[in-house]
Amino acid sequence: MRVARTFMTIVRFLRRPRVFDTTLVIVLLAPVLLGAISMIARGETWATLSAAFHVAGSLCLLMRRGRPILTVGLVAALDVVGIMTQSLFFTSLPSLIACYSLGRYTTGRPTLITSAAVFVVYAVDTEVFLAGTGSWLGSLFAVLVPVGIGQLVRLRTELDERGRQEAADAAVRAERRRIARELHDVVAHHITVINALVGGARATLPPGQDVTKNALESAEQTARQAMSEMRRLLDVLRVDGNEGPDAATGVGAERLPVLIKEAGSSGLPASLTVTGEPVELPSAVDHAVYRIVQEALTNTRKHAVSARTSVRLAYEPAAVEVEVLDDGLPKEVGAPGFGLVGMAERVALCGGRLSTGRRPEGGFRVHARIPLERP
Numbered sequence: 563m564r565v566a567r568t569f570m571t572i573v574r575f576l577r578r579p580r581v582f583d584t585t586l587v588i589v590l591l592a593p594v595l596l597g598a599i600s601m602i603a604r605g606e607t608w609a610t611l612s613a614a615f616h617v618a619g620s621l622c623l624l625m626r627r628g629r630p631i632l633t634v635g636l637v638a639a640l641d642v643v644g645i646m647t648q649s650l651f652f653t654s655l656p657s658l659i660a661c662y663s664l665g666r667y668t669t670g671r672p673t674l675i676t677s678a679a680v681f682v683v684y685a686v687d688t689e690v691f692l693a694g695t696g697s698w699l700g701s702l703f704a705v706l707v708p709v710g711i712g713q714l715v716r717l718r719t720e721l722d723e724r725g726r727q728e729a730a731d732a733a734v735r736a737e738r739r740r741i742a743r744e745l746h747d748v749v750a751h752h753i754t755v756i757n758a759l760v761g762g763a764r765a766t767l768p769p770g771q772d773v774t775k776n777a778l779e780s781a782e783q784t785a786r787q788a789m790s791e792m793r794r795l796l797d798v799l800r801v802d803g804n805e806g807p808d809a810a811t812g813v814g815a816e817r818l819p820v821l822i823k824e825a826g827s828s829g830l831p832a833s834l835t836v837t838g839e840p841v842e843l844p845s846a847v848d849h850a851v852y853r854i855v856q857e858a859l860t861n862t863r864k865h866a867v868s869a870r871t872s873v874r875l876a877y878e879p880a881a882v883e884v885e886v887l888d889d890g891l892p893k894e895v896g897a898p899g900f901g902l903v904g905m906a907e908r909v910a911l912c913g914g915r916l917s918t919g920r921r922p923e924g925g926f927r928v929h930a931r932i933p934l935e936r937p
Contacts, residue, residue, distance in 0.1 A: 583624055590620040590655065615644040619656030626663035631676050634660040638680050642687045653684060653704045661705050665712025673709065681705045753792065757785035814848035815840075815875060815882075818855060822873060825859045831870045832859065838877030847932050850908040851875065851884050854916075857905055858886035858928045866890025866926065881914075881933045889925040905930070 598613035619637045626633045637660040644650030664676055684701035764778035818834055825832040843851065855873055862869050869890025876883040902918055905928070909916040914932030921927050 579627055583626065586659070587620050587623055590623075591617060594620075611647065612644065612649040615640050615649055616654055616656065619654055619660075623656055623659055623663070626660060627667055630660070630663045630667045631672060634664045634676060634680060638683055642683060645687050645691050648691075652688070652700065658704065658708045661708035662712040665709035665714075666716050667712075669716070673713070677705055677709050753785055753788050757782060757789070760785065813852045813856075815843060815851045817852060818873065818875065821852070821856060821859070825863075825871065830859060830863050832873060833871070834873045834875070836875045836877075840877055841934075843882060844912075844934070846912050847882060847934065850912050850914075850930070850932060851882065853908055854884055854905050854928065854930055855886055857902075861902075862886075862888045862890060862926070865892060867893045869925070881931055883929070883931045885930075886928040887921070887925060889921075889923075891924070 594613050594616045598610060619640045622633050622636045622640075634657075637654070637657045641650060641653050641657050644654070645652075661677070661680065664673060668676070681701055684704065685698040688701060689698065760778050760781045764775055764782065767775050767778070822832045822834045858873075859871060862871050866888055867890055869888040871886060871888045874883070874885040874887075876885075905918070906916050909930050909932060912932045914930055916928075916930045918928050919926070
């Protein structure tokens with residue numbers, strides 16, 4: 563058991579990036595240096611230059627994670643000089659590791675351009691100075707295979723990391739939902755019972771008990787206020803658990819003017835009309851109003867031509883309405899996304915209704931009505 567723990571400790575230590583790279587360079591240098599010393603001792607001095615190229619290329623690998631393009635460039639330059647001086651007869655082992663690091667730690671166009679440049683340099687150099695038939699094929703193999711393996715490892719690592727992050731996020735969402743259920747089933751239930759008992763006691767008071775009656779009325783009002791705050795807290799827990807960092811980013815109805823201005827700056831003329839007396843909205847409703855308008859504007863930009871958009875936000879005593887209208891002409895697009903589905907889910911979470919569709923006079927309409935107090 564102790565041996566196993568010691569072994570795992572050593573493995574974890576060696577997996578540290580700097581420790582691993584240093585160990586790799588030592589492993590690459592040790593046999594070459596010992597072989598070169600042995601050959602020099604026998605008078606075979608021709609191996610000195612070849613060992614020097616190998617040592618220089620191996621030392622370049624110390625920066626393969628932070629600067630993979632520079633690393634593969636330096637190692638390739640050393641190989642080219644080694645082939646020109648007949649000290650090397652093909653690409654070295656450090657060059658294969660450098661090409662792997664290029665694929666492992668870079669993405670997209672830089673990887674493609676650098677790989678193509680290294681292949682061309684190797685192919686020309688070996689063809690000219692080694693005069694080997696099919697040298698371009700060997701150079702292609704020496705560059706393409708390690709770069710491809712590096713790309714596969716990078717993608718696999720990113721997928722694993724994404725899976726771990728999604729699992730962690732799912733655990734957080736599940737915990738938030740569990741807390742919301744506990745609050746609803748336990749705390750909200752007891753507050754409701756207290757409110758009912760206080761109301762019953764107040765209703766059975768004999769005349770002349772004004773002080774007691776006022777105290778019980780205050781207790782009822784406090785219980786109702788606590789229930790309202792409880793609903794808001796449950797909304798926050800559920801929305802944060804399902805919708806991500808909305809609360810942290812501060813999105814809500816107050817930021818609609820900024821959103822409208824940003825839409826105009828991006829080429830979509832838009833206007834905002836607010837009716838009724840603005841009130842503080844519950845977090846879930848506040849976020850839903852903002853996201854509905856945001857998604858509607860996004861859909862107009864994506865799916866309509868020459869569109870102008872008007873946004874109406876109406877505060878009512880028991881509900882809030884948001885309506886987004888555009889007069890654009892539909893354009894051909896690819897497969898539909900999940901924008902309207904996401905709107906419907908947000909509105910349903912708040913206990914409201916959503917209606918969307920084409921307007922008879924042209925354009926598109928998004929309308930949502932969300933109650934401010936749930937039954």
